[in-house]
Amino acid sequence: MKRVPLSELERIYEALKSYGSVWVRKKNAYETAETPEELLSTVSKVKKPAKFIFLPEEEPLLAFVQDGKNVTFQEVIREAKGVIFGIPPCEAKAISLLDLNFLQGEGEDIYYKKRRENVLLFGLACLAPDSRCFCTTFGYGPFTESFTDIFGVVVDDVLLFEGITEKGKDLVKNLDVEDAKGEELKKLEAMKKEITERVKKLDIQGIQEKLARMMDSEIWDKISSSCLGCGACTYYCPTCYCFDIQDVERPNWGYRLRTWDSCMFTLYTLEGSGHNPRPELKYRWRNRLMHKFNYYPVLYQEFGCVGCGRCIEVCPVNIDIREILMEVKNEPIRA
Amino acid sequence: MADYEPKILTILCNWCSYAGADLAGTSRIQYPSNIRVVRVPCSGRVNPQFIVKALRDGVDAVWISGCHPGDCHYITGNYFARRRFYVLKDLLEYVGLEKGRIHFSWVSASEGKRFADIATLVTEEVKKLGPRKKFVKRR
Amino acid sequence: MVKKIREIARKLLEEGKVDVVLGYEKGTEPLSERPFVARTVEEVERLTYSPFAIQNLATYLPRFNNNKVAILARGCTTRAINVLISEGQIERDKIYVIGIPCNGVIKTRELRESIGEEIEDVSIQNGEIVIKTTTEEKKVKFEDWLNISCKYCEYPNPLFYDVLVGEEVKPRGGGYPDVEDYEKLDEDKRWEIFEAEMSKCVRCYACRQSCPMCYCEHCFVDSTEPRWVEPGFDKTDLESWHLIRVLHMAGRCVDCGTCELVCPEGVKLLFLTRKVARDLKRDFDYVSGLNPEKPPFFGEFRYDDKGDFIL
Structure with a gap:
C-alpha cells in the first residue's frame, strides 16, 4: 500500500492525466476533471453509473453518404481513454459483469472493447453506503478491490492505494509516493469492518x-x-x-x-x-x-x-x- | 445573406389552396420558387406532427393553407385544423422558436393573385429571418 | 383520515363491492408514498395517504377494466377519470370513487435530492415539513415545495365521489403566473432554457408511463414509419418528443403534475403543459376533465374560434 496526502493529490493527478481523460464523480454523472482538486469529490453515489462511459446512451456505429450512384460507408468507433477515478466497488463489479457479456467469445463487442481496454478503473472504497445499498448480499463489499485496476481508500486526510492488476501496478510503480504507515493500515482495517457491517445484507440463498x-x-x-x-x-x-x-x-x-x-x-x-x-x-x-x-x-x-x-x-x-x-x-x- | 434561398414546406388543401396555386400558375402570376408544395385532401388532414417533423428534418419554414372558413369541401375540416394550428403555433413561439417560421393562410380556388401574394410575403419574411439556428439536427 | 380510508376499503372488499382498491402505501424511500393495489382485507392495513403521494392513480384504471375498482381520488384524479370516460377508456359504473380533498402534493424527488443526506424520518407539522437526517433536523416550508400545479390548483376537491374522506378544502386558484413569467423572457432566453431542460431527458418515458392520459398502445415516439422522433439523444429529437407529447395533451392534460414529479432527471415539463392549459382556458374557455359528456378539445370546434393568426 502506498500513501499520498490529499493535499498533494496533484502528484498522482499528473500521472493519471498521462493516460487520457480523468473522470471523477459528480452528482449526476462521471465527468472529466480539469483540476486535481476535483479528485476530492465527496459524492458517494453518482446518479448515472460509470457504465455511461463504456456504453453511452447513444453511439453511431457507421455513417453513410450517397453521391449519385456512389455510396460511401465509414465505420465509426467512439473511443474512450483514461482513468475513472473514484469508482466504487459496486460499479467496478458491474463493469466486470458487463465484461462477461461483451468481451467473451462470439459475443465480443468491438465498440465496447475499444473503450474498456483503454480505461483504467481507479477504485475507491465506499465510505458512505446509504440506506439503499445491499452490496454485501452478492459476496463482496464496499472495500472489495478485486474488480478495479488500482484500489484506494481515503483514511482521514491521506489516500492509501495499491495496484491490483498488472496495468494498475505499472501505474503505481512509476509514482513518486511513499509506503503507507502502520497505523494507517490499522485504521483502514477497522474502517473496513465497521463500514462493511453497516450495509444491510439480504439473504437470497437459493x-x-x-x-x-x-x-x-x-x-x-x-x-x-x-x-x-x-x-x-x-x-x-x-x-x-x-x-x-x-x-x-x-x-x-x-x-x-x-x-x-x-x-x-x-x-x-x-x-x-x-x-x-x-x-x-x-x-x-x-x-x-x-x-x-x-x-x-x-x-x-x-x-x-x-x-x-x-x-x-x-x-x-x-x-x-x-x-x-x-x-x-x-x-x-x-x- | 442576400443569396440565401430558404426552403419552405408548403402544405395545400386539394380543393381550395392547391387550386389557387394552379390558378396563379395558369394566370402566369409570378411567385418565388422557394415553396415546395405537398397536396393534402384537406387542411384538417395536417397533423401538427408534420410541422414539427419538417422543421427537424431541415426545412426553413412551413406554410399551410386551406379553404376559407365555411368553404371547406368536407364542411368543417378547416375549423378543426384552426384549433390545432393555434395551439401548435403558440407553443412553438412560447418555447422560443422565432416568429415567422410557421404560417397559415386561407386561400380559395379563385384567389390566384392572393396565393402569389402570400407566397411572396412568406418567402420574404423567412428570408429576413435567415437560416434557422434553432431546432436544427446536427449531422 | 388514513383510518377512514382503511375502514372504507375494508368494507368494500369484505362486501365484495370491489375487487381491488387502488391506493397508496408507505414506500421504502424517504418521502415516498407509492401506489398500492390492495386485493385482500389484510392488505388494506397497508393503505395510507399523505401529500407525498405524487402518482395520479387514474393511470392504473385502464388496466383494471375487467374488475370493479375502488380508487382514491383527488380533484385531478377525478378530472382524469372524466377524460378517460369521455374517450371511452373506462366506465364510470365500474369505479367506486373514494374522494379525497387535497392540499397539494410535494415535489418529493426534488426535496429528497436537495437534502443530500440520509433521511431518517419525515413529518408534516403546522405547514412545515420536518426532515430528520442523520446529523440534524431540517424544517422546510410546505408551500415552498408544493408541486407548481397544486400551488395554483382550482379543483382540489374531487368533482364527484361515492364517498368523501375529510372536509372539502378551499381552492387556491391563482391562474398561471409561472407561465406568464416564462413568457416575459425574451425569445432566445426562452429557447435556451427550453433546450437546457429537454437535453436532460434520458428517454426513459417515465413521464409518459405515469400519465393517466397516455394510454395509447402504440406511442408516436415508438413509430418507425413515419419517424416522428428519431432514435438517439440529439436535442431536436428530445425536443420533438416533448413538444408533440404536450400537443397530444392539449385539452386532455388535467395538470396533476405527475409527469414532472416522477422524472428521474427532474426535467421541467409543467411549464409546457400548463402553457397549453392556460391558452385553452383563456382563448377557448376550455378546461379539461370537467364533464365526461363533452367531446375532447380537438374533437370539436366553434365557428368563432380564434383565427387572427391566419393570413
Whole structure:
C-alpha cells in the first residue's frame, strides 16, 4: 500500500492525466476533471453509473453518404481513454459483469472493447453506503478491490492505494509516493469492518433455483401491479446493457445508431408480425428479474445485480427490488 | 445573406389552396420558387406532427393553407385544423422558436393573385429571418 | 383520515363491492408514498395517504377494466377519470370513487435530492415539513415545495365521489403566473432554457408511463414509419418528443403534475403543459376533465374560434 496526502493529490493527478481523460464523480454523472482538486469529490453515489462511459446512451456505429450512384460507408468507433477515478466497488463489479457479456467469445463487442481496454478503473472504497445499498448480499463489499485496476481508500486526510492488476501496478510503480504507515493500515482495517457491517445484507440463498420453478407463478401479477412500465430502472442500472440499433436516414446521408433499450418497454419484444411474446407488464417484470437472478447466474455463475440501489431511488413508484427478492423467496411454490 | 434561398414546406388543401396555386400558375402570376408544395385532401388532414417533423428534418419554414372558413369541401375540416394550428403555433413561439417560421393562410380556388401574394410575403419574411439556428439536427 | 380510508376499503372488499382498491402505501424511500393495489382485507392495513403521494392513480384504471375498482381520488384524479370516460377508456359504473380533498402534493424527488443526506424520518407539522437526517433536523416550508400545479390548483376537491374522506378544502386558484413569467423572457432566453431542460431527458418515458392520459398502445415516439422522433439523444429529437407529447395533451392534460414529479432527471415539463392549459382556458374557455359528456378539445370546434393568426 502506498500513501499520498490529499493535499498533494496533484502528484498522482499528473500521472493519471498521462493516460487520457480523468473522470471523477459528480452528482449526476462521471465527468472529466480539469483540476486535481476535483479528485476530492465527496459524492458517494453518482446518479448515472460509470457504465455511461463504456456504453453511452447513444453511439453511431457507421455513417453513410450517397453521391449519385456512389455510396460511401465509414465505420465509426467512439473511443474512450483514461482513468475513472473514484469508482466504487459496486460499479467496478458491474463493469466486470458487463465484461462477461461483451468481451467473451462470439459475443465480443468491438465498440465496447475499444473503450474498456483503454480505461483504467481507479477504485475507491465506499465510505458512505446509504440506506439503499445491499452490496454485501452478492459476496463482496464496499472495500472489495478485486474488480478495479488500482484500489484506494481515503483514511482521514491521506489516500492509501495499491495496484491490483498488472496495468494498475505499472501505474503505481512509476509514482513518486511513499509506503503507507502502520497505523494507517490499522485504521483502514477497522474502517473496513465497521463500514462493511453497516450495509444491510439480504439473504437470497437459493433464489436462482427458486426462480427457475416460478415461471407460472402468480407473484408476477402482484409484483408488476404498481409498475408503470417506464425504463428508468434499467437505464440507471449499472449492469443493464440492452441496446437497440436503428438507422437515421436522410435522402443522401445517414448513420447507424446504437441506443439503449429497456426490457420494460412494450417495443422491446414486439415482433414484425405484431405478435408480442411478452404482451403484459408482468412478463416483462419476470424477464427482468429472471435475467438478473437466474439467467445470468446460469450463464456466468454471477448474479446480474450488484446491490447499488439505484433502481430503488429512480423508480417513479418506488418499487423496491429488495422487497421483491424477499417476496420471491417467501412465495410458496405450488406443485 | 442576400443569396440565401430558404426552403419552405408548403402544405395545400386539394380543393381550395392547391387550386389557387394552379390558378396563379395558369394566370402566369409570378411567385418565388422557394415553396415546395405537398397536396393534402384537406387542411384538417395536417397533423401538427408534420410541422414539427419538417422543421427537424431541415426545412426553413412551413406554410399551410386551406379553404376559407365555411368553404371547406368536407364542411368543417378547416375549423378543426384552426384549433390545432393555434395551439401548435403558440407553443412553438412560447418555447422560443422565432416568429415567422410557421404560417397559415386561407386561400380559395379563385384567389390566384392572393396565393402569389402570400407566397411572396412568406418567402420574404423567412428570408429576413435567415437560416434557422434553432431546432436544427446536427449531422 | 388514513383510518377512514382503511375502514372504507375494508368494507368494500369484505362486501365484495370491489375487487381491488387502488391506493397508496408507505414506500421504502424517504418521502415516498407509492401506489398500492390492495386485493385482500389484510392488505388494506397497508393503505395510507399523505401529500407525498405524487402518482395520479387514474393511470392504473385502464388496466383494471375487467374488475370493479375502488380508487382514491383527488380533484385531478377525478378530472382524469372524466377524460378517460369521455374517450371511452373506462366506465364510470365500474369505479367506486373514494374522494379525497387535497392540499397539494410535494415535489418529493426534488426535496429528497436537495437534502443530500440520509433521511431518517419525515413529518408534516403546522405547514412545515420536518426532515430528520442523520446529523440534524431540517424544517422546510410546505408551500415552498408544493408541486407548481397544486400551488395554483382550482379543483382540489374531487368533482364527484361515492364517498368523501375529510372536509372539502378551499381552492387556491391563482391562474398561471409561472407561465406568464416564462413568457416575459425574451425569445432566445426562452429557447435556451427550453433546450437546457429537454437535453436532460434520458428517454426513459417515465413521464409518459405515469400519465393517466397516455394510454395509447402504440406511442408516436415508438413509430418507425413515419419517424416522428428519431432514435438517439440529439436535442431536436428530445425536443420533438416533448413538444408533440404536450400537443397530444392539449385539452386532455388535467395538470396533476405527475409527469414532472416522477422524472428521474427532474426535467421541467409543467411549464409546457400548463402553457397549453392556460391558452385553452383563456382563448377557448376550455378546461379539461370537467364533464365526461363533452367531446375532447380537438374533437370539436366553434365557428368563432380564434383565427387572427391566419393570413
